[in-house]
Amino acid sequence: MVRVPRYKHDCDACVYLGEYAPPRCQERYKVAELDLYFCPGDNATVIARYGSEGGDYSSGLVFAMNALKRGEYDQPLYEAFCRAQQLGLDVLNNVTVEYAFGR
Numbered sequence: 162m163v164r165v166p167r168y169k170h171d172c173d174a175c176v177y178l179g180e181y182a183p184p185r186c187q188e189r190y191k192v193a194e195l196d197l198y199f200c201p202g203d204n205a206t207v208i209a210r211y212g213s214e215g216g217d218y219s220s221g222l223v224f225a226m227n228a229l230k231r232g233e234y235d236q237p238l239y240e241a242f243c244r245a246q247q248l249g250l251d252v253l254n255n256v257t258v259e260y261a262f263g264r
């Protein structure tokens with residue numbers, strides 16, 4: 162099923178991972194749903210977008226790893242990380258993640 166991102170995104174390399182509405186999404190992010198992305202490359206990362214303006218997003222695999230360590234399984238960047246992994250995307254090809262895992 163092809164889904165269309167809710168917000169405008171400015172990176173052609175990114176893989177759209179679908180929308181995500183974590184608990185208390187409106188309260189936390191001031192929107193009903195987020196758009197999740199995986200951006201491939203040497204500095205592969207995950208992105209959670211909450212608006213169409215250039216800066217309306219958060220990103221960083223390290224935040225996904227921190228959420229995992231804290232048991233915050235509804236954290237959007239952790240959700241994006243899980244979806245990317247399920248799709249077989251090369252999400253662990255990133256030195257930040259290797260660092261986070263203590264390798």
Ligand SMILES: [Zn+2]
Pocket residue numbers: 172173174175176199200201
């Ligand atoms: Zn990208």
